[in-house]
Amino acid sequence: MNPEDTDAGWMRRCEDLARRAALAGNTPVGALVVLDGGVVGEAAEEAPRGARPFGHAELLAIEAAIRAAGSRLLERATLYSTAEPCVLCGFAVRETRIARVVIGRPAGDIGSARSRFPILAADWVDRWGRPPQVVWWYEQGAPGRQTTRRS
Numbered sequence: 001m002n003p004e005d006t007d008a009g010w011m012r013r014c015e016d017l018a019r020r021a022a023l024a025g026n027t028p029v030g031a032l033v034v035l036d037g038g039v040v041g042e043a044a045e046e047a048p049r050g051a052r053p054f055g056h057a058e059l060l061a062i063e064a065a066i067r068a069a070g071s072r073l074l075e076r077a078t079l080y081s082t083a084e085p086c087v088l089c090g091f092a093v094r095e096t097r098i099a100r101v102v103i104g105r106p107a108g109d110i111g112s113a114r115s116r117f118p119i120l121a122a123d124w125v126d127r128w129g130r131p132p133q134v135v136w137w138y139e140q141g142a143p144g145r146q147t148t149r150r151s
């Protein structure tokens, strides 16, 4: 399968999840974790209306992926999200060693890629190893031209 088609398909699925979140009165964010070509975790945002105070779509998708994979390390995985993971979710990306993050829109001051807390780009935390590849899906738009390596 063409990798760009794969990214586009996964981002469409994230957008569906984001719509589901909005319909439930939550922040419109959808996220999923893809490992070896298949979804191992996905979630619609459950904040602020859900029971979990920090029910961010990315965190929920990563937690589901950990359960599905049976491992806290997701080194071959890609996280897709309609929004830039916040600092909390960026921490989860780094702890699980997710290799690639495909991002929809920026999250501003609390983002983990472009804010003053660029956890996704941090290369000074030994146990996290190499930072993930970050792809800004809407900005870098055209398939085949959307990759940015941060290292």
Ligand SMILES: [Zn+2]
Pocket (backbone or CB within 6 Å): 056, 057, 058, 059, 085, 086, 087, 088, 089, 090
């Ligand atoms: Zn978050």
